[in-house]
Amino acid sequence: MEKLYIKTDDWQGFIKEKIKEKIIYAPFEENNLLFYQIVDEKNIEKIVYNRIRTVEPFKIFLFPFKERILPEINQLNNVIVMGVTSCDLKGLEILDKVFMEGEFKDPNYKKRKENLFVISFDCNEPYDSCFCWLVGVNPYPEKNFDLNLSLIEDGFIVEIGSQKGKEFIGDDRRFYNVNESQLKKMKEKREKVIEKVKEKNREFDFNKIENLKGLVEKEYWQKIKDIDNCVSCGSCNFNCPTCVCFLLEDISENGNFKKVKVYDACQFPGYARMASGATPRPTLYDRYANRILCKYWYMIENFKITGCTGCGRCISGCIGKIDKRKVITELLREKVNV
Amino acid sequence: MFKMDRNIYQPVKCEVIDNIKESPNINTIVLKPEREFSFLAGQFASLTVPGIGEAPFTPSSSPFDKEKLEFTVMKTGRVTEKIHQLKKGDIVGVRGPYGKPYPLEEFKDKEILLVGGGVGLAPIRALFLALVETYKDYKKIVFCCGAKTPADYIYKDKLFGEWQNLCEKIPLSFRITVDRKDENWKYMEGVVTCTLDGLDIDVKNGVSVVCGPPIMMKFTTLKLLEIGFSENSIYLSMERKMYCGVGHCRHCLIGDLFVCKDGPVFKYSEIKDKPNIWV
Numbered sequence: 001m002e003k004l005y006i007k008t009d010d011w012q013g014f015i016k017e018k019i020k021e022k023i024i025y026a027p028f029e030e031n032n033l034l035f036y037q038i039v040d041e042k043n044i045e046k047i048v049y050n051r052i053r054t055v056e057p058f059k060i061f062l063f064p065f066k067e068r069i070l071p072e073i074n075q076l077n078n079v080i081v082m083g084v085t086s087c088d089l090k091g092l093e094i095l096d097k098v099f100m101e102g103e104f105k106d107p108n109y110k111k112r113k114e115n116l117f118v119i120s121f122d123c124n125e126p127y128d129s130c131f132c133w134l135v136g137v138n139p140y141p142e143k144n145f146d147l148n149l150s151l152i153e154d155g156f157i158v159e160i161g162s163q164k165g166k167e168f169i170g171d172d173r174r175f176y177n178v179n180e181s182q183l184k185k186m187k188e189k190r191e192k193v194i195e196k197v198k199e200k201n202r203e204f205d206f207n208k209i210e211n212l213k214g215l216v217e218k219e220y221w222q223k224i225k226d227i228d229n230c231v232s233c234g235s236c237n238f239n240c241p242t243c244v245c246f247l248l249e250d251i252s253e254n255g256n257f258k259k260v261k262v263y264d265a266c267q268f269p270g271y272a273r274m275a276s277g278a279t280p281r282p283t284l285y286d287r288y289a290n291r292i293l294c295k296y297w298y299m300i301e302n303f304k305i306t307g308c309t310g311c312g313r314c315i316s317g318c319i320g321k322i323d324k325r326k327v328i329t330e331l332l333r334e335k336v337n338v
Numbered sequence: 339m340f341k342m343d344r345n346i347y348q349p350v351k352c353e354v355i356d357n358i359k360e361s362p363n364i365n366t367i368v369l370k371p372e373r374e375f376s377f378l379a380g381q382f383a384s385l386t387v388p389g390i391g392e393a394p395f396t397p398s399s400s401p402f403d404k405e406k407l408e409f410t411v412m413k414t415g416r417v418t419e420k421i422h423q424l425k426k427g428d429i430v431g432v433r434g435p436y437g438k439p440y441p442l443e444e445f446k447d448k449e450i451l452l453v454g455g456g457v458g459l460a461p462i463r464a465l466f467l468a469l470v471e472t473y474k475d476y477k478k479i480v481f482c483c484g485a486k487t488p489a490d491y492i493y494k495d496k497l498f499g500e501w502q503n504l505c506e507k508i509p510l511s512f513r514i515t516v517d518r519k520d521e522n523w524k525y526m527e528g529v530v531t532c533t534l535d536g537l538d539i540d541v542k543n544g545v546s547v548v549c550g551p552p553i554m555m556k557f558t559t560l561k562l563l564e565i566g567f568s569e570n571s572i573y574l575s576m577e578r579k580m581y582c583g584v585g586h587c588r589h590c591l592i593g594d595l596f597v598c599k600d601g602p603v604f605k606y607s608e609i610k611d612k613p614n615i616w617v
Contacts, residue, residue: 069345069347070345070347070348071345072345098585098586099586102584102585102586103584103585104346104584104585104586105346106346106586107345107346107347214611216593216611216612216613216614244586244587244588245587245588245589246581246582246586246587247581247587247589248347248392248581248582248587249391250386250387250388250389250390250391250392251389252386252388252389252431253388253389255388255429257348257349257386257388257431259347259392264581264587264589266588271579271589272578272579272589273579274414274577274578274579274617275393275414275415275416275417275418276414276415278552278617279579279617280578280592280613280614280615280617281614286613286614289613290591290613293593293613294588294591297593297594298591298593298594299594301594302594
């Protein structure tokens with residue numbers, strides 16, 4: 001893919017022009033964490049380019065917490081999202097399979113996607129909870145973006161990922177052809193970040209992750225003491241880039257059928273409970289196992305892709321301080337020993 | 339089926355033309371769809387009570403009946419309670435059909451055993467009516483039914499009347515039981531698995547179809563295996579919480595299988611190694 005170079009100041013100027021006509025979201029710092037906010041002339045200098053993923057998963061731009069799906073939404077704004085990370089872009093592949101590529105198409109998803117322009121960033125400072133490398137994802141985007149920015153010293157290498165991306169830049173003279181030494185810097189930096197992610201995950205072993213397939217016996221799960229700390233809050237579900245579960249609410253009125261789609265979480269005790277009160281997953285272990293097996297078994301069967309992208313939000317957002325990596329490492333160890 | 343540009347959640351408007359009380363807690367609602375709604379036996383549909391909610395049901399009417407659509411519904415929760423209160427002229431919505439039908443092609447020239455318990459007779463009724471329509475394709479049909487008490491039986495008029503009269507004309511027989519009989523009961527007493535004792539059926543060239551509450555499905559399956567049915571000749575009609583019906587919302591997963599898309603009917607062999615199959 002074509003790569004260009006632009007100085008940081010020039011990029012800021014370039015974006016300043018774009019916000020006049022487009023809605024642009026970018027990561028901003030708040031309490032030492034990053035959150036998406038709309039870019040305006042006042043905050044543009046504060047966009048964070050040199051850190052890591054946002055707290056909210058990028059999926060909210062395509063699959064919002066609550067949206068009307070019947071009748072479908074006709075007016076959708078064009079939105080540009082900056083600062084999307086590699087893990088979130090990987091998650092997009094699952095969302096596409098579910099909502100756009102199967103026999104049945106979600107009424108809004110494809111339109112939202114067509115109206116979305118993605119400017120992704122390389123990761124620079126991984127969190128302790130980051131583990132993309134463990135699940136085969138690199139901490140820099142390789143596809144699914146329109147433009148990707150790799151920060152090197154006083155500027156960015158801009159990789160063009162789509163026709164839309166090419167048109168976005170047009171023939172703007174602030175973008176130069178990239179040179180060898182800049183590419184070398186990018187490569188070195190990326191390798192350094194991989195090393196950082198590896199370092200943070202030294203104690204975890206995902207080598208035999210495929211052994212999770214078929215791990216249905218409750219005894220294995222009951223041995224993992226950390227699971228007892230789950231409070232069924234659903235934070236891991238809502239913040240996951242690949243969790244797609246939702247429920248439907250009927251708001252029909254005056255003879256017109258109307259429905260909204262709202263996030264649901266398989267960690268909620270009521271998630272699979274039927275009207276009779278019966279549920280296939282009555283215990284915490286059943287529900288915790290469901291989430292893990294969904295990511296590392298069911299989604300692979302359903303979509304031929306692992307349902308985990310290593311973003312670590314299920315770890316950093318866990319009230320019970322459960323580290324999924326530790327749970328999986330212990331489970332795999334148990335399975336080998338039995 | 340849906341055209342590409344049609345919203346997958348758009349129901350077909352249906353007018354309620356009757357609401358029949360079958361048993362103390364089960365009603366059959368009869369609907370007239372605004373436009374034709376076709377389905378095959380085993381497929382299900384999502385029924386919307388406007389402003390209240392939506393729930394999945396397998397139609398209990400014959401797939402050959404193009405005029406009306408029937409659902410037999412047990413009062414269990416919020417939506418089903420409203421369904422029981424529906425009156426003639428009320429409007430509801432139906433979307434679907436979803437899921438895979440019973441593979442009638444695979445049933446050809448075989449002996450077919452139907453086992454239904456309680457409200458589980460509803461989906462089996464649609465299948466039964468389809469089988470009767472094409473009875474020449476099958477060697478014989480044995481219909482085993484169970485309910486808690488005689489009063490809990492649904493389709494009483496048909497089951498104790500015209501359906502049994504069919505036995506004289508086509509290779510069909512019934513085995514009928516209740517958990518607890520009353521003084522007028524002339525059939526068997528005991529849970530539905532007792533109808534499988536001494537059954538005259540060729541298990542090597544037979545298929546069995548089971549629908550009922552989870553506990554009944556579990557013990558019926560075990561019994562069927564015991565009397566010699568193979569794991570892939572037992573067809574189970576699985577039930578899970580469901581919203582979308584189209585494989586998006588993931589509520590109905592049994593392991594990696596979607597009840598809505600891969601089911602709702604599964605061969606026992608397909609699901610036996612999945613987690614928590616019996617609710």
